[in-house]
Amino acid sequence: VAFINLDEKYLEQLAAGVQWKIFYKKGSTPTSQRLPFEIQLLTEKPFISVAFATEQNTPIIVESNLIGYFNFNNIMTAIVVGIYFKVPAQKIKKAIENYVPANNRSQLIRIGTNTFLLDAYNANPSSMKKALLSFSKITAPNKIAILGAMKELGKYAPNEHSEIVELANHFDFQKIILVGEEYQGMGQQVFKDTGELKDWFEKQDFQNTYFLLKGSRSVGLEKLLPTGRV
Known part of the structure; x- marks a missing residue:
């Protein structure tokens, strides 16, 4: 059985050779009375909440601990797989509400008056763009994007990093801080590594600030936070 998210246009084509398919998508009126399955996105500021319908068409609201629109697809898939295997609503x-992200994946960490969205397990151009878009939708007085380099892009690295910086500059962030040699010459604040960034960061007095930490695993942006807080 292939579970196909119709909002991801390429998936249906990739699954063309699969005999049994279950289709689902984002919808505004979730119901169990028709196919494909529809899951409604209720909020994403910052945590995602969704709604789906039981077999009796009873609405079920799920309040997750996940942040970012990109995680909405993961929640939709989990719900549809559960419904297919007749897991009670x-x-x-x-199960979804009890899941708390760890391992540097979509973690929300509060330290004093500051909030850190740590998503530094991995990064590629697609996930970086989605993270920036989701971060831009969060309502906060002061937002700072700390972007680590994207590794293993080869000859495409200069162009891809330049595009990420250009995208970040479109949003109303207080600061954009770049970490990694790949960003040299692309911004006003570029640090060669997380160690250099941490030396600078600890001398600042940030208050009531929301930070996005997004970068490849080898950049280690989680080291910016105090030991024991990740």
Whole structure:
């Protein structure tokens, strides 16, 4: 069985040779009375909440601990797989609501008056763009994007990093801080590595600030935070 998210246009084509398919998508009126399955996105500021319908067409609201629109697709898939395998709706709801991200993946960490969105397990151009877009939608008085380099891009690295910086500059962030030699010459604040960034960061007095930390695993942006907070 292939579970196909119709919002990802390429998936249906990739699954052309699969005999059994279950289709689902984002919708505004979730119901169990028709196919494809529809899951409604309720909020994403910052945590994602969604709604889906039981077999009796009863609406179920799920309040997740996940941040960013890109995680909405993951939640949709989890719900549809659960429905297909006849997992009771309340168990689906409980499983999603009890999941707390770790391992540098979409973690929300509060330290004093500051909030850190740590998503530094990995990074590529697609995930970086999605992270920036989601971060731009969060309502906060002061937002700073700390972007680590994207590794293993080869000859495409200069252009891809330049495009990410250009995109970040379109948003109303207080600062854009870049980490890695790949960003040299692309911004006002570029640090060669996380160690150099941390030396500077610890001398600042940020208050009531929301930070996005997004970069490849080897950049180690989680080291910016105090030991024991990740």
